Every structure is written in C-alpha cells, then in structure tokens.
Amino acid sequence: MPTLWEPLRPVPHPRRLLFVAPHVGSGAAAARDLAHHLPDDWAVHGLVLPGRERRFAEPPAWTFEDTVVSATLALEEVAVRYPGTPLVGLGQCSGAWLMYAILARAASDLRSRRDLMVAVSQGAWHLPRVHPDLPDSSEAMWAQMVASGDVPRSVADDEDARDLLEPVIRSDYAAVADFPTEADPLDLPILVVVGAGDRDIDRSVAHSWVRYGTGLEIEEVAAGHFPLRDDPVAVARAIVAQVDPATSS
Template sequence: MESDRTLPAKTFALKGADPQDASLRVLIVPHAGAGAASGQGFAEHAPADWLVATARLPGRETRIRESVPGLPGLVDDVVATARALPGTAPLLVVGVCFGAIVGLEAVRALQRDDSVRVAGMVAVSQWAVTEKPDPERRLLRDTDDTDDVLAILDGFGGVPERLAANEQMLKLVLPTIVADIRAVEDYSSGPDPLLRCPLLTVFGDEDPLCPEERTADWALFGENTRTVWLPGGHMLLTDSPALVVDALVGNLDQFAAEQS
C-alpha cells in the first residue's frame, strides 16, 4: 500500500509501504536547502516494503515561514521527527551532505535516551566530520553579497547549475541554503560518543569534495562501519537515487544484527 502522509506539523513526508507492514523505515535528512521533495527519487526506487520518510526542516516547503535554527535546533527537529514516525520497523537514518551532520547528532541524541532504536546510520556525500574547518576561510555569516556567498558555497558542494542560472528561484532558495550551512560551517567532531549502530558511508567516485583522504576517518565513529563508492559526483541523492538505494539494499546484512 503506497502512502504519502504528513503530520499536522508537516515535519516529514512519507511514501512507500504502510507503516504497519513495512520491513524497514528510512528517514532521509536531506542536503542543505532541500525539502521533503528531495527524497522522492529515492522513494520511487526503494523496495516496496520500505517506508521512506524525508525530513522537512524549518524554512522550506510548507514550513517556509519558520526560521531556520542553528544546529541544536535542527537536531532537535530531526529527533522529534524520528520519534513521531509511524510503525515499528527498524529505522535507518540517512543523512545527505549537511544532513549527515544533523543526522549524526540526532542519532547520538536518540542513543542517549533510547527513545527510538536506530538500526543504522548512512552518511551520503559528506567528508568525515573530524576535519576541522580552515580558520582562514571566509564564513557565510560574514557576508551577504550573493557572489561571495556562491563562492563560499562551492566549498560545501555549491548549488546546482540550473538553480544558479535561475535568478528568481535562486533568490527564493538561497537564504535557506545559507542558513543551513551557517549552522554547520564551524562544526567538527571526534568519534566519541561512538555510534552504537552500524554506519554505512556512501560517496561518489568523482566527487572532488569527498576523496578517500577526507572520508577515511568515518571508520573511527563506530565498531561496525562500511564504505560504498558509487559512480557519480557530489549530488548522489539528486542525480543517482537508484544507486543510493542499491547501496543500502546491497548492505542490509550490515544492519541485520540491529534488526533482530
């Protein structure tokens, strides 16, 4: 049974299996500026017995009038969403780029109170967060000039060319992208507290932001970690959602212990 439901608070959108029949629940925390629509391609390629939820963070889609909070507020929002998801099937948290940082901290928060059992975390297109920000780089919080903002955003993956070329759409979406990146631009973290669930990391083999030397430290974040390299660039969820689904399907054995 296909579903497309939202809570009254509209903090996520659901597609896929009925919550009571699902074999797996997937919560996607999308890339900077993206809303729940960004998970549609993934949901269309996911197995029929998966329930796919995509977080709708403040400042976008039906939450456009809400201010984008800092990182603690974004984490709280995702934690609340994880707790609100229907069904009891094992939960995978899939964080994409900026969303991997929010997702990591949300999983850590859920571990602290055991309110939701997370069967696994998947980090897509995000270099290891042990990397400390360059103290010499320009910060988004220090400029409102559009050209400067776009140049700084290149270091975080930039904005899609089709969006940058559409002045009207860029004006609408850019403030949310900037607010999201401002929330994480000073972020770095050591491995502790370790993840108690398995961690799968997924990267594009042509992504200049995520070469092996920038991603290897993810292996430190838990006792059960695994990496998949896919053909493609940085925007894997947008450009190759079927391949991201395949990466999860091909590594479900990694999460088997958590699902039993």
C-alpha cells in the same frame, strides 16, 4: 507546527523505516528519487528544515541543537506508529552530522531498532569543514555556489529561485558553521557512500568514520558530490545490501 518529517513514500505496514536528512540549501525532496528505488515495503521520510517545503512560512534560521532535539522527537512520533520496525538513518553532506546526532539522541526503546547509519558525501566530525564562508554580495555568492557545483547554473540565473533560496542557503551555512566537531561513537554500523567524481570526499575521507561505529563499509558510486541526485539506484542498492542482503540484487 508542520511535520518535520515529510512522508516521501508512505507504506501502511513497512518492513523498514528510512529517515533522510538533506544537504545544505536542500529539503526533504532531495531523497524522493532514492525512495523510488528502495524495496516497496520501505517507508521513507525526509527532514524538512525551516524556510522551505511545508515549513516555507517559517523564518529560515535554525541551530544544530534545537533541530536535533525537535527532529528526534518528531522521528520518535513517526517510529512509534510502527512498533518493532527497524530503522535506517541517512544524511547527505552536512545532513550526515544531523542524522548521526538524531540517531544518537533517539529514545532508548528505539536504539535496538536502529539498523544502520548512512553518511553520503561527508567526512566524519573531526575533519576540517569544506564549506567556505559565503560572500556578502548576492552575485558573488551565487557565482561561488555555481563554481563549486553546489547549485546548477539554471537555478542561479533564475531570479525567483534566487529570491527564495538565498535566505535558506545563508541560514544553512550559518548553522553548519556552528556544528559540533566531535561526537561519541554510535553502537551501530556505518555505511559511507562517496561519488567517484567528487572532488572533496573520497575513500580516504570516508574512512574517517571508522572510529564512530561498530563497523564501516564504503561504497563508491558513479556520481559527483550528490549521489542521491546522480545515482539513486546505486545508493539504494548499497543500503539494502547492508541491512537486507537476501533481497539486494
């Protein structure tokens, strides 16, 4: 099976490992710009879900539990190559719930190495979910995706892109609809990053994470609903400031 964690920036002897779970309809590449703006000695890996990137040949359907189990095992295989190296987990939008569950499930010998959980543009488990049902009609689905800002008009107007992405998006929405609505707290701090222009996730929503970690910090950046795309520099700066303030600027 192709690797579940795409190395976005391999580092032979990293000082820190960052693992990123993407948002609905996306892939590991969503974190590529972020990787470029982190310190040179950070190794960055992005989660590859079925039906895209290295796993393009696989059926796009997936479930939360199966993905958490397989992604956790794969993360452990990566982390064991770098004994003692601290790790950070980040998830954008629905990827935040995936990354949280992966960190929670990680083997006991990795738990002391977890530095931080980063939730980008997502509220905590118990809040109402913001993903609406997708229409059966392909045209209506793409119109909804464009109107919500989740997909650029250029993608929706590209027939080849639509043929490739529609099964992935539908599978992702179906998976998210069955995500758990509660979770035990993590024994590590949580950083929540929100976009100043996000219509759905603001500071009050970000504060919903307060009961899920040992501490909560909220960072607002000049972005919409996708800060990894809109302002990766600010996101990188916020992460480094939390775990390595001596090197942040």
